[in-house]
Amino acid sequence: MLQVRQGYSNNPDMASAIEEVIHQIQQQQVKFVIFFSSMKYDFQQVSKEINAAFEAAEVIGSTSAGEIGKQGFSNESLVAMSISSSDWYASTAVIENIHSKPMLYRKNVIQAFEKTGLNRSDLNLSKKAFGILLVDGLQAAEEMVLSVIHSIFETDQFPLVGGSAGDDLKFTETYVSANGKVYHNAAVLTFVKTSHPFCTYRENIFEPTEHALLITKADIRGRIVYEMDGMPAAEAYASKLGIPTASLAEQMARYPIGRMYAKKIWISTPFKILEKGAIQFYSQIFPNTMVTILKPIDPVLAAAQTVKNIKDQLPEVKGVIGFNCIVRLLQFEKEKACEKVYKELSHLGEVVGFTTYGEQYGKVHINQTLTMLAFGE
Known part of the structure; x- marks a missing residue:
């Protein structure tokens, strides 16, 4: 049997907040704990104490730009989830120096994977295991x-x-944690082997417009697009939207770029407009790629559809770990939709997560998305 518990506190006293959350997620045979913390608290201390309380479990966490838990979308809080099961085998790898040399830690990834007893060449691997990845959100290294x-x-x-990882929108330093140790310029990856049913899911709240653009000049590593359709990127982008180039910056988050692959949308959010009309994005876009300008849809209806789709795959869903983009949250707040969106998602059982500076799904780093891991009996 799989048991899921979640904890939440926004107590201004850090020691009390940690104690409250630990108490809420305590249960027998805990195999995995994940937590997300506002920078309001000392992340080193939070990590140390939560790990000490669950020494037999794999414990990972990160700093956040907002939290998701039993109080819905919150800020300046601490949330956590514990999972108890006799059939849940977890192992964590730390990948350091991600800004320049993450490949040096490939061996760590292999060792963590093999520690769970899995076979990398297993053709049915996707039904037996999954990974949860937390990354320093300010290294542009996802x-x-x-x-x-x-x-x-x-x-x-x-x-x-x-x-x-986020840092309450300070954009100064973000941190990840693995088994009580805190890391900067790093990622933590937990592999889980289990026979409990699970699924991953990716929700977006945008749909394609009729406006397509060809990326004609780009710096992949720098996430910079210099030209679209052979024109300065900002000029081409604004022209498709029918607005002056000077007005583009305030519209980009509402009309992000979609990379279309296998009839699915992978969102890249513009970060800022640079000199000579270049645009820097929060994720990579390759030259000679066709992209589509997106437009928003109702986020509450999207959340309801998400719940239906996950329950269709996983009727006995017990809980979800979610990673929600900060730009989505800002949109929800502007539209006064936070409470309604969370109310829909809460139909999936225990829901814990955080507001991110970017999301990971499979092989892809994306933006303005909600990525989710759902699990049950």
């Missing part, structure tokens, strides 16, 4: 980390979800 992880597999489809 794609490199994902490349290291997926290089170890012979199969092309390994279920993985995750998010990029």
